[in-house]
Amino acid sequence: MEPLSAPFAATTSAQPGIAAREAESPLSGDFETFLVMLTTQMKNQDPLNPMESSDFAVQLATFSGVEQQVRSNDLLADLGEQFGVMNLGQLAGWVGMEVRSAAPQSFAGQPLDLFMSVPATADRAELVVSDTYGRVVQRQDFDPSAGTVTWAGVVEGGSAMPSGLYSFAVQPYAEGAPLSLQAVEAFSRVTEVRTEGGQAVLVLEGGVIQPADAITALREGAS
Numbered sequence: 691m692e693p694l695s696a697p698f699a700a701t702t703s704a705q706p707g708i709a710a711r712e713a714e715s716p717l718s719g720d721f722e723t724f725l726v727m728l729t730t731q732m733k734n735q736d737p738l739n740p741m742e743s744s745d746f747a748v749q750l751a752t753f754s755g756v757e758q759q760v761r762s763n764d765l766l767a768d769l770g771e772q773f774g775v776m777n778l779g780q781l782a783g784w785v786g787m788e789v790r791s792a793a794p795q796s797f798a799g800q801p802l803d804l805f806m807s808v809p810a811t812a813d814r815a816e817l818v819v820s821d822t823y824g825r826v827v828q829r830q831d832f833d834p835s836a837g838t839v840t841w842a843g844v845v846e847g848g849s850a851m852p853s854g855l856y857s858f859a860v861q862p863y864a865e866g867a868p869l870s871l872q873a874v875e876a877f878s879r880v881t882e883v884r885t886e887g888g889q890a891v892l893v894l895e896g897g898v899i900q901p902a903d904a905i906t907a908l909r910e911g912a913s
Contacts, residue, residue, distance in 0.1 A: 778890045781883045781902055788877040789892060789900075790907035794822070794855040795876045796896030802841045804858055805875045808834040812862035812869060817841065820857045827851070834862060855896045879911050 795802055808815050815834035819841070821827050828851075832839050841858070843851045858874035882893035892900050 789905045792873040793900045794857045798853045814863040816861045818859045
């Protein structure tokens with residue numbers, strides 16, 4: 691088959707995180723070392739050509755500025771983690787519900803309802819189905835004016851395709867010329883909500899991980 695490029699904790703306070711970073715940060719020790727070096731530099735400077743006091747002030751201000759910037763970055767990072775935990779709590783209610791996205795879909799023999807948008811200039815459209823290895827396993831013509839397509843997941847002869855994850859895309863054509871691939875969305879059940887890299891993500895059926903901001907619709911899960 692031909693390859694296809696897919697278009698497609700508990701809550702803690704901010705203070706312990708900051709304290710831990712400060713304890714691990716070498717800045718406080720470096721600052722003490724800097725002051726010792728600055729004092730030594732003042733004591734051992736050439737008395738006939740002493741350094742201007744303004745130069746010492748510039749060095750001190752520069753180091754202090756760097757120190758404050760690093761500590762500010764640590765604070766922002768800690769706040770980002772807290773926002774991630776907050777989002778996790780808000781999304782916890784999504785577990786068991788169905789969300790719509792362009793993520794790969796888990797197929798286990800049941801037809802899938804697919805949602806897409808085809809350019810108005812298209813006079814023909816193909817649903818392109820790929821397996822987990824990116825190999826095209828099926829092409830299916832459909833009406834380009836249709837906003838939804840039901841994919842039965844069967845091959846010629848009527849037998850079902852193997853269970854697993856499948857990705858979908860639309861290949862539209864205008865007067866025989868291919869247009870840009872279009873994304874296809876479908877609903878998947880949310881099995882877990884967790885944080886990765888400080889960001890709340892959803893775990894969908896089949897183990898697919900999808901960022902919360904990639905979700906375009908939400909509905910009650912099928913009973």
